[in-house]
Amino acid sequence: MLARVRSAAVLGLQAYAVDVEVDVGGGLPALTIVGLPDAAVQEAKERVRAAIRNAGFEVPARKITINLAPADVRKAGPAFDLPMAVGILAATGQLDGARLDSTMLLGELSLDGSIRPVTGLLAIALAAREQRLPSLIVPERNASEAALVEGIDIHPAPTLARVIAHLSGRAPIQPFQPPEASGPGPDACEHDFSEVRGQEHARRAMEIAAAGGHNVMLVGPPGSGKTMLARRLATILPPLIWPEAIEVTRIHSIAGLLPGGGGPVRVRPFRSPHHTTSTAAMIGGGGRPGEITLAHHGVLFLDELPEFHRDVLEVLRQPLEDRVVTVARAQLTLTFPAAFMLVAAMNPCPCGHRGDDRVECVCTPPQVARYLGRISGPLLDRLDLHVEVPRVPPADLTAPVVGEASSAIRARVCAARERQTARFAGTCAANALMTGRQLRRYGRLGDGAREFLRSAIERLGLSARAHDRIIRVARTIADLDGAEEVAVGHLAEAVQYRVFDRRLRLPA
Amino acid sequence: MACLLTPDDEAFPAALRRIADPPQALHVFGTLAEADRKAVAVVGARRASPYGVAVAEWLGRELARSGVTVVSGLARGIDAAAHRGALEAGGRTIAVLGCGVDVVYPPEHAPLARVIAGAGALLSEYPPGTPPLKHQFPRRNRLISGLSLGVVVVEGREDSGALITADCALEQGREVFAIPGPVFSPTSALPHRLLQQGAKLVSSVADILEELHLPAAQPHTAAVRLEGPEALVYAQLSFEPQHIDQLAARCGLAAPEVSRALLGLELGGLVGVLAGQRYVRARGSDDW
Numbered sequence: 200m201l202a203r204v205r206s207a208a209v210l211g212l213q214a215y216a217v218d219v220e221v222d223v224g225g226g227l228p229a230l231t232i233v234g235l236p237d238a239a240v241q242e243a244k245e246r247v248r249a250a251i252r253n254a255g256f257e258v259p260a261r262k263i264t265i266n267l268a269p270a271d272v273r274k275a276g277p278a279f280d281l282p283m284a285v286g287i288l289a290a291t292g293q294l295d296g297a298r299l300d301s302t303m304l305l306g307e308l309s310l311d312g313s314i315r316p317v318t319g320l321l322a323i324a325l326a327a328r329e330q331r332l333p334s335l336i337v338p339e340r341n342a343s344e345a346a347l348v349e350g351i352d353i354h355p356a357p358t359l360a361r362v363i364a365h366l367s368g369r370a371p372i373q374p375f376q377p378p379e380a381s382g383p384g385p386d387a388c389e390h391d392f393s394e395v396r397g398q399e400h401a402r403r404a405m406e407i408a409a410a411g412g413h414n415v416m417l418v419g420p421p422g423s424g425k426t427m428l429a430r431r432l433a434t435i436l437p438p439l440i441w442p443e444a445i446e447v448t449r450i451h452s453i454a455g456l457l458p459g460g461g462g463p464v465r466v467r468p469f470r471s472p473h474h475t476t477s478t479a480a481m482i483g484g485g486g487r488p489g490e491i492t493l494a495h496h497g498v499l500f501l502d503e504l505p506e507f508h509r510d511v512l513e514v515l516r517q518p519l520e521d522r523v524v525t526v527a528r529a530q531l532t533l534t535f536p537a538a539f540m541l542v543a544a545m546n547p548c549p550c551g552h553r554g555d556d557r558v559e560c561v562c563t564p565p566q567v568a569r570y571l572g573r574i575s576g577p578l579l580d581r582l583d584l585h586v587e588v589p590r591v592p593p594a595d596l597t598a599p600v601v602g603e604a605s606s607a608i609r610a611r612v613c614a615a616r617e618r619q620t621a622r623f624a625g626t627c628a629a630n631a632l633m634t635g636r637q638l639r640r641y642g643r644l645g646d647g648a649r650e651f652l653r654s655a656i657e658r659l660g661l662s663a664r665a666h667d668r669i670i671r672v673a674r675t676i677a678d679l680d681g682a683e684e685v686a687v688g689h690l691a692e693a694v695q696y697r698v699f700d701r702r703l704r705l706p707a
Numbered sequence: 708m709a710c711l712l713t714p715d716d717e718a719f720p721a722a723l724r725r726i727a728d729p730p731q732a733l734h735v736f737g738t739l740a741e742a743d744r745k746a747v748a749v750v751g752a753r754r755a756s757p758y759g760v761a762v763a764e765w766l767g768r769e770l771a772r773s774g775v776t777v778v779s780g781l782a783r784g785i786d787a788a789a790h791r792g793a794l795e796a797g798g799r800t801i802a803v804l805g806c807g808v809d810v811v812y813p814p815e816h817a818p819l820a821r822v823i824a825g826a827g828a829l830l831s832e833y834p835p836g837t838p839p840l841k842h843q844f845p846r847r848n849r850l851i852s853g854l855s856l857g858v859v860v861v862e863g864r865e866d867s868g869a870l871i872t873a874d875c876a877l878e879q880g881r882e883v884f885a886i887p888g889p890v891f892s893p894t895s896a897l898p899h900r901l902l903q904q905g906a907k908l909v910s911s912v913a914d915i916l917e918e919l920h921l922p923a924a925q926p927h928t929a930a931v932r933l934e935g936p937e938a939l940v941y942a943q944l945s946f947e948p949q950h951i952d953q954l955a956a957r958c959g960l961a962a963p964e965v966s967r968a969l970l971g972l973e974l975g976g977l978v979g980v981l982a983g984q985r986y987v988r989a990r991g992s993d994d995w
Binding site: 330398399400402403419420545553554555556564565568586587589652655658659676688691692694695698 | 735783813814817948950951952955956961962963966967969970971974975981982983985
């Protein structure tokens with residue numbers, strides 16, 4: 200007898216329908232899975248057998264063939280356990296298969312028949328809705344995530360036996376009702392800017408970065424608080440709007456990063472991959488999203504930037520411009536979103552103490568030049584703000600002074616972003632992303648300001664590419680100021696964030 | 708193009724003919740002028756403090772303004788600052804190298820060396836192509852003092868190479884001057900010891916010119932009027948490096964305002980920026 204069960208799998212960030220076809224016929228007793236299964240799918244045989252037996256049903260001693268259609272796409276993961284078990288029971292007449300046509304199923308089976316959570320459910324639920332399927336049976340712990348999709352009944356299933364009871368109509372599972380306003384809000388984040396002591400200059404730079412979507416480079420001795428600042432950047436960005444939250448949740452669901460409870464992600468992601476990260480892990484590969492996609496709508500923090508492999512840094516250049524990354528492999532080409540803010544951090548020299556008042560630097564100028572030279576010009580060019588972070592004196596660390604809280608900074612950031620939204624009218628998300636044409640139009644300088652910038656570039660020996668970056672940052676500073684036109688003061692402040700464009704400074 | 712001078716050549720510096728151990732030949736890149744008879748050497752530590760750098764630049768500037776050629780060794784720190792000062796004032800400066808004139812050491816001073824060759828000369832007793840070997844540098848110090856009427860030691864640790872230059876100067880009958888520094892700074896050790904031994908203390912360029920019987924330049928007034936935040940910030944600056952946050956706290960101004968004021972001061976040449984966004988006064992002329 201033949202049975203067909205609807206299921207789905209994820210490729211890249213999209214889900215596609217998979218039909219699990221089960222045929223039970225004559226021949227030597229065997230269980231065969233075809234349709235490009237990977238190791239985890241092959242092992243499903245043993246889990247499915249045990250789960251069916253422990254749920255109180257039986258696997259007949261006949262030849263069972265399972266096909267995962269379409270048969271030319273590689274299937275991975277344990278999410279087909281449940282549809283295979285249901286298919287076997289339907290094909291052997293232990294279950295009436297009448298409802299299987301209108302239901303999509305997925306879940307990993309435990310040997311005792313209970314159903315374990317799987318990844319990527321949000322994408323799958325969206326695909327099920329597109330197929331106009333009325334109901335979706337999901338593992339219990341994935342229910343709140345799948346329920347973010349409206350217009351489809353989500354049935355949370357604890358065990359295989361319960362699924363069979365539901366499909367046979369004996370004991371239907373009630374559709375899941377999502378609790379109101381689930382998930383932690385943006386203020387529930389465990390980090391806050393009020394914990395940063397001192398560092399007024401760096402705090403201001405982070406505020407500008409957040410307001411204009413600028414990428415930041417933090418330079419400072421070890422222990423000066425670079426990581427602390429970067430971690431808190433996500434807390435002063437505008438809160439995620441609903442479509443963004445869904446997008447982030449979908450990515451994190453596929454990567455298996457959703458916290459327990461599975462509600463939508465409400466806090467902007469913060470990813471900090473180690474400097475040994477490979478190119479594939481950084482941009483994605485093998486059908487999986489990389490770190491830059493996991494940081495979508497959030498912050499990607501690269502600590503110890505010069506220690507990263509050069510090719511890993513170079514592949515960041517294209518996604519930083521295009522906000523998406525396209526990964527081509529022999530079998531398939533996938534496009535992942537990658538609209539992240541980059542925060543890079545590095546020591547000022549190999550020993551880390553250049554410019555430190557308390558510890559003397561032991562590096563020679565050529566060593567310093569070599570170390571800084573590891574960051575390529577084109578990458579440096581994409582970092583709008585360069586901030587030197589000093590070590591905070593111990594007296595300041597114990598002082599009770601509490602800095603401004605993230606929520607207050609965020610209010611100013613949101614106001615500046617609103618000005619940008621009104622100005623660009625949907626053509627550009629933030630000042631950092633202005634095209635050359637928009638820059639000339641919206642970053643127009645008055646005569647005095649233009650003359651000031653020209654003389655500053657000349658006097659300080661700034662490189663030519665600094666010119667556009669300075670205007671971009673100055674535009675954001677003006678937006679924070681509520682000013683219509685970029686003034687000399689805004690430019691002067693922006694110039695101070697171009698440390699790396701200056702000629703090599705005195706090593707003292 | 709580099710040219711070769713032997714003691715028989717007319718252009719060979721007369722002062723060097725008379726020293727105990729004159730060079731067999733001099734390789735010159737740039738030009739030597741009659742005016743280089745009036746030369747003063749400014750030497751000191753390679754790892755100099757911001758104070759020392761400011762003093763060396765100031766000396767270079769003021770000496771050049773009085774028509775004196777500034778001689779030094781193109782090393783990092785004090786030497787380079789003295790050359791820069793002289794160039795800034797549009798004067799002449801001579802760098803005596805411990806390697807071939809086409810091999811600039813340290814390499815990051817190659818742009819500076821090119822400018823010096825245009826406004827003075829690079830000198831070496833070693834043939835072009837000679838690599839910078841350690842033993843050659845103490846030997847070239849006798850040429851730095853030999854070319855000059857006097858040697859000013861700005862900063863130096865106990866065992867600094869500037870000590871060799873000062874010793875050569877005494878042997879050759881040149882004047883030795885020293886700049887006093889903070890007692891706590893290790894770079895003050897050498898100048899203070901020289902002062903104890905009878906070197907002349909320099910607190911203004913007039914001290915040098917007077918001793919060497921050279922005419923002083925017209926005093927110039929370069930008073931800069933500062934207003935608003937710039938004046939507030941400048942008042943807090945010293946030769947001790949201060950981070951922008953410290954300055955903000957001391958002035959009671961917000962970070963953006965201080966940042967803007969500092970850029971204005973920097974463009975005016977009044978402050979210097981050090982690694983780590985730390986600021987110092989760039990010149991002391993209005994304090995002396």
